[in-house]
Amino acid sequence: MTSDESVRRNAFCAAVDWGTTSFRLWLLDAGGAVIAQSRGTEGMERVRERGFETTLAEHLDKIGAPAGTPVIICGMAGARQGWMEAPYRPVPAPLDELAAHAVRVETSLGDVRILPGVAQIDADAPDVMRGEETQIAGLGVQGDTLVCLPGTHSKWVRIEEGAIADFATFMTGEIFDLLSRHSILRHVMDAGEEGDETTFLAAVREALAEPDVLTTKLFALRAGPLLSLADPAAGATRLSGLLIGAEIGAARRRLAAESRKLLLVSSGRLGALYRSALAEAGFDVDTVDAEETTRTALHAMARRLWPSAEENAR
Amino acid sequence: MTSDESVRRNAFCAAVDWGTTSFRLWLLDAGGAVIAQSRGTEGMERVRERGFETTLAEHLDKIGAPAGTPVIICGMAGARQGWMEAPYRPVPAPLDELAAHAVRVETSLGDVRILPGVAQIDADAPDVMRGEETQIAGLGVQGDTLVCLPGTHSKWVRIEEGAIADFATFMTGEIFDLLSRHSILRHVMDAGEEGDETTFLAAVREALAEPDVLTTKLFALRAGPLLSLADPAAGATRLSGLLIGAEIGAARRRLAAESRKLLLVSSGRLGALYRSALAEAGFDVDTVDAEETTRTALHAMARRLWPSAEENAR
Numbered sequence: 001m002t003s004d005e006s007v008r009r010n011a012f013c014a015a016v017d018w019g020t021t022s023f024r025l026w027l028l029d030a031g032g033a034v035i036a037q038s039r040g041t042e043g044m045e046r047v048r049e050r051g052f053e054t055t056l057a058e059h060l061d062k063i064g065a066p067a068g069t070p071v072i073i074c075g076m077a078g079a080r081q082g083w084m085e086a087p088y089r090p091v092p093a094p095l096d097e098l099a100a101h102a103v104r105v106e107t108s109l110g111d112v113r114i115l116p117g118v119a120q121i122d123a124d125a126p127d128v129m130r131g132e133e134t135q136i137a138g139l140g141v142q143g144d145t146l147v148c149l150p151g152t153h154s155k156w157v158r159i160e161e162g163a164i165a166d167f168a169t170f171m172t173g174e175i176f177d178l179l180s181r182h183s184i185l186r187h188v189m190d191a192g193e194e195g196d197e198t199t200f201l202a203a204v205r206e207a208l209a210e211p212d213v214l215t216t217k218l219f220a221l222r223a224g225p226l227l228s229l230a231d232p233a234a235g236a237t238r239l240s241g242l243l244i245g246a247e248i249g250a251a252r253r254r255l256a257a258e259s260r261k262l263l264l265v266s267s268g269r270l271g272a273l274y275r276s277a278l279a280e281a282g283f284d285v286d287t288v289d290a291e292e293t294t295r296t297a298l299h300a301m302a303r304r305l306w307p308s309a310e311e312n313a314r
Numbered sequence: 315m316t317s318d319e320s321v322r323r324n325a326f327c328a329a330v331d332w333g334t335t336s337f338r339l340w341l342l343d344a345g346g347a348v349i350a351q352s353r354g355t356e357g358m359e360r361v362r363e364r365g366f367e368t369t370l371a372e373h374l375d376k377i378g379a380p381a382g383t384p385v386i387i388c389g390m391a392g393a394r395q396g397w398m399e400a401p402y403r404p405v406p407a408p409l410d411e412l413a414a415h416a417v418r419v420e421t422s423l424g425d426v427r428i429l430p431g432v433a434q435i436d437a438d439a440p441d442v443m444r445g446e447e448t449q450i451a452g453l454g455v456q457g458d459t460l461v462c463l464p465g466t467h468s469k470w471v472r473i474e475e476g477a478i479a480d481f482a483t484f485m486t487g488e489i490f491d492l493l494s495r496h497s498i499l500r501h502v503m504d505a506g507e508e509g510d511e512t513t514f515l516a517a518v519r520e521a522l523a524e525p526d527v528l529t530t531k532l533f534a535l536r537a538g539p540l541l542s543l544a545d546p547a548a549g550a551t552r553l554s555g556l557l558i559g560a561e562i563g564a565a566r567r568r569l570a571a572e573s574r575k576l577l578l579v580s581s582g583r584l585g586a587l588y589r590s591a592l593a594e595a596g597f598d599v600d601t602v603d604a605e606e607t608t609r610t611a612l613h614a615m616a617r618r619l620w621p622s623a624e625e626n627a628r
Binding site for chain 2: 080088119120121122123125126127128153168169170171174175178179182183184211212214215216218219220223224226227229230246247249250253254
């Protein structure tokens with residue numbers, strides 16, 4: 001037996017974050033350490049034809065996971081249009097009860113469970129999440145906390161007494177993408193150039209001051225450079241500042257009436273932008289790596305689901 | 315000589331509205347009546363390769379315009395990336411001076427002139443128009459008036475003492491198109507079904523009441539039907555109501571502090587939607603057909619540019 005094989009025999013579970021456009025799998029030991037990992041672009045949208053089971057089996061095979069390794073999955077794989085529906089849990093949704101509501105998928109692989117998402121069943125503010133509830137469960141939050149998870153569809157979540165109490169989704173990332181690639185504003189996008197923070201924060205301040213900024217200020221991004229009143233190279237930076245500022249301003253009004261303490265679940269360039277915009281808006285920010293908190297949560301939930309498997313893997 | 319030829323000999327000018335994605339040409343007699351017309355999709359964007367002169371010549375030929383007929387053009391053909399730049403006139407821009415600032419294009423055709431656009435050279439609210447200034451000139455406005463011209467990029471314009479004093483552009487039509495065709499909201503768009511007015515006006519009212527509606531309410535269009543809290547067939551109607559309501563609310567705050575009288579330059583389904591949304595917002599609306607006012611203005615401007623040609627055509 002090679003040492004590689006011996007390490008893999010310590011595998012306790014495979015943890016999977018299966019989103020709309022991405023797939024991430026970690027083979028974890030009983031302590032939660034990563035033995036091996038695999039990533040792909042086989043998100044829910046691309047997988048439908050090839051099949052979820054085939055895709056999962058290939059990734060498990062690629063990293064040499066032992067046959068029968070139990071698998072825990074969060075994300076869009078549990079959507080109605082995903083692999084198998086894991087019905088939403090309504091708010092207030094206790095974080096430590098999520099694992100108990102995972103659905104079991106019949107496969108030729110090991111025990112495979114998909115975690116539920118969370119829904120806000122409120123006709124005035126209907127909202128859903130799939131995947132973020134798991135990231136949040138991994139934060140180990142004690143007491144009341146406000147959490148911001150930026151992305152294609154940014155989520156702002158209030159945690160109260162260990163449960164997801166209230167949340168709101170903002171299409172910030174998707175709207176940035178559509179406007180910068182497909183609208184008339186594509187003519188003033190500086191192809192990936194890093195804008196300066198002064199320009200970014202000025203746009204954030206404008207958006208915080210004027211809630212209707214997405215209605216009133218977008219066309220000016222094009223007209224300003226046309227009239228030599230604005231630097232054409234600052235277009236993407238300003239668009240990003242206006243969108244992120246509008247999100248933070250709206251979320252502050254709706255969810256952050258009292259506290260200014262906030263957990264930011266993000267990393268890289270986007271995390272840095274949000275951190276500086278949130279500070280501008282008066283928030284006291286702690287940053288947590290998004291992938292790490294997902295893995296932490298999936299491991300903790302797997303330990304609840306398979307206590308005896310954990311024993312065996314030790 | 316056929317009667318058809320005899321009619322064409324009465325041609326005084328060709329009037330052209332040359333936009334980003336469309337081309338419209340009318341052969342007019344000295345009184346402004348339409349002798350013949352031609353339309354196409356050879357907007358500025360498609361024409362660049364084939365050439366503007368070739369395209370114009372083909373349309374003139376197709377309707378049998380006499381050789382040497384003078385041509386007056388408004389719209390994007392006068393943009394920097396168009397046929398020949400007709401520099402923007404700054405606000406306040408007197409409507410009866412637009413024709414005098416038309417640029418003359420050297421062609422093998424008759425006398426060809428392109429009208430200027432109008433620019434708001436204001437670092438806080440930079441804005442531009444090309445084509446709408448001509449529509450507005452055709453309205454024959456006396457005194458101070460507020461004008462709304464809905465479309466891909468809706469314009470709201472304040473006329474004072476016969477000049478364009480102040481204006482604002484809203485990307486309403488373009489954002490509707492991007493969100494309904496390319497975003498996650500495409501899943502709740504009711505493929506062209508006509509929504510009911512009650513649903514539309516409810517969305518308009520929400521947007522008028524909450525200026526940050528484009529930040530806060532879009533994702534709910536998807537989440538509502540997912541949670542059976544909203545009719546999935548109402549998605550496009552609600553999106554349209556939110557976007558049009560947000561535009562009207564912002565324009566009302568910025569441009570309509572005093573008066574509630576408004577001229578709406580539009581027609582068809584879009585005109586009807588704006589008319590009912592504007593009434594909901596408390597405006598007293600008169601509607602003018604967009605094409606008719608363009609033609610009226612181009613004819614009046616041609617009479618100024620070519621008084622002797624007009625004599626000859628009578």
